[in-house]
Amino acid sequence: MIGMDILQPVVALAAWTMVMWAWMYATRIPAMSRAGIDSTKLVGTTGASLRQKLPDEVSWKADNYNHLHEAPTVFYAVAIVLAIIGQGDGINAMLAWAYVALRVVHSLVQVTFNKVLVRFSIFFLSSLVLIALVFHAAIPLFDIHI
Numbered sequence: 804m805i806g807m808d809i810l811q812p813v814v815a816l817a818a819w820t821m822v823m824w825a826w827m828y829a830t831r832i833p834a835m836s837r838a839g840i841d842s843t844k845l846v847g848t849t850g851a852s853l854r855q856k857l858p859d860e861v862s863w864k865a866d867n868y869n870h871l872h873e874a875p876t877v878f879y880a881v882a883i884v885l886a887i888i889g890q891g892d893g894i895n896a897m898l899a900w901a902y903v904a905l906r907v908v909h910s911l912v913q914v915t916f917n918k919v920l921v922r923f924s925i926f927f928l929s930s931l932v933l934i935a936l937v938f939h940a941a942i943p944l945f946d947i948h949i
Contacts, residue, residue, distance in 0.1 A: 806885065806886050806890055806891040806892050807892070809892065809896045810882070810883075810891065812896070812899035812900045812902065813879055813882045813899070816871075816902075816906060817879075819903070819906070820872070820875075823867055823914075827864040827868045830860070831853075831861055831864065834858060863913055863914050870910075870913070874933065875906060878902055878933055878936070881936045881937050881940050882899055888943055888944065890940070890943060894939070895939050898935055898939070899936065908925055909922060909925040909929060912925060
């Protein structure tokens with residue numbers, strides 16, 4: 804199907820999000836137990852309230868899981884638009900894979916050593932790729948002639 808190659812990185816990023824979900828709970832639940840937190844008695848609290856009681860390295864996983872639900876939502880939307888209009892192959896598919904790779908690297912940085920400047924640099928690059936994808940979707944949709 805023409806233009807559908809871009810759906811592979813969409814599914815790959817969704818799968819990576821589920822990996823981070825599992826990693827978050829695999830570290831958070833044991834950390835809560837070690838901290839003496841009885842989850843059956845938590846009522847109306849948020850993950851932010853746990854931050855004070857859990858090691859930073861545990862909170863980083865939850866932070867990243869949340870980040871994977873922010874800017875990537877734009878990626879999902881624009882990638883699906885590109886697939887629908889038959890523009891999801893070639894350079895757009897390559898850009899989509901670059902976006903996914905950068906988001907995975909961003910995740911790995913955030914959940915391991917979490918240096919903000921490194922993380923920001925990767926986020927900045929991924930944002931440039933996302934901007935390019937949005938631009939590539941806008942060109943045919945708005946009949947822009949450059």
